[in-house]
Amino acid sequence: xxYTTVVFDLDGTLLNTLDDLxxxxxxxxxxxxxxxxxxxxxxxxxxNGIRNLIRLAVPAGSSDEVIDTVHATFDEHYAAHHLDxxxxxxxxxxxxQRLRLRGFNCCVVSNKGDYAVQPLVEHFFPGLFDVxxxxxxxxxxxxxxxxxxxxxxxxxxxxxxxxxxxxGDSEVDLLTAANAGIDCIEVSWGFRDVEFLVAQGAxxxxxxxxxxxxxxxxx
Numbered sequence: 001x002x003y004t005t006v007v008f009d010l011d012g013t014l015l016n017t018l019d020d021l022x023x024x025x026x027x028x029x030x031x032x033x034x035x036x037x038x039x040x041x042x043x044x045x046x047x048n049g050i051r052n053l054i055r056l057a058v059p060a061g062s063s064d065e066v067i068d069t070v071h072a073t074f075d076e077h078y079a080a081h082h083l084d085x086x087x088x089x090x091x092x093x094x095x096x097q098r099l100r101l102r103g104f105n106c107c108v109v110s111n112k113g114d115y116a117v118q119p120l121v122e123h124f125f126p127g128l129f130d131v132x133x134x135x136x137x138x139x140x141x142x143x144x145x146x147x148x149x150x151x152x153x154x155x156x157x158x159x160x161x162x163x164x165x166x167x168g169d170s171e172v173d174l175l176t177a178a179n180a181g182i183d184c185i186e187v188s189w190g191f192r193d194v195e196f197l198v199a200q201g202a203x204x205x206x207x208x209x210x211x212x213x214x215x216x217x218x219x
Contacts, residue, residue, distance in 0.1 A: 005153070005159040006167060023077075076090060114134030
């Protein structure tokens with residue numbers, strides 16, 4: 001069966017958010033006198049949600065209370081600065097527009113806090129996505145790689161698993177797709193190297209937006 005629905009990851013797939021994530025991470029660490037982290041370190045920390053990013057960024061052995069405090073400072077800073085340097089990857093806006101013109105349902109599922117996901121998507125992709133889901137664990141919705149938000153997207157657009165494909169850039173996205181019972185396409189321009197993705201079991205890896213469109217439409 002051909003795909004009718006494409007579920008996109010956000011960070012590292014649609015948007016290059018690394019500079020702003022790095023800046024907010026180091027702002028929060030510096031606020032409490034902790035050592036800062038390099039861009040490469042933050043790149044390796046993202047993918048499993050902001051709390052996990054902060055848990056990895058603070059000194060080893062930090063208490064849950066410290067992690068929560070630094071997390072709150074990150075959230076406050078990031079809410080005000082998530083558009084400072086963030087930008088779409090080349091051609092992805094055109095790609096989503098073309099998919100919509102061809103009748104595809106398009107959704108976003110991210111482990112970034114919903115408070116940032118909604119305005120980022122609205123800013124860069126106004127009106128292009130049917131469903132947009134950020135992290136909402138406080139509401140009892142489990143973050144990726146649990147399939148909750150992907151299944152929510154499928155339910156809201158009326159799609160079955162064999163009609164859906166997940167597009168991401170990390171091992172978390174591979175697991176998310178597997179847990180939701182749908183196919184996965186990985187992009188090479190995000191926060192993980194191709195060699196790493198292959199080692200994690202990626203079967204389809206694309207290197208630009210045109211390749212991605214062909215992979216989606218040839219199913």
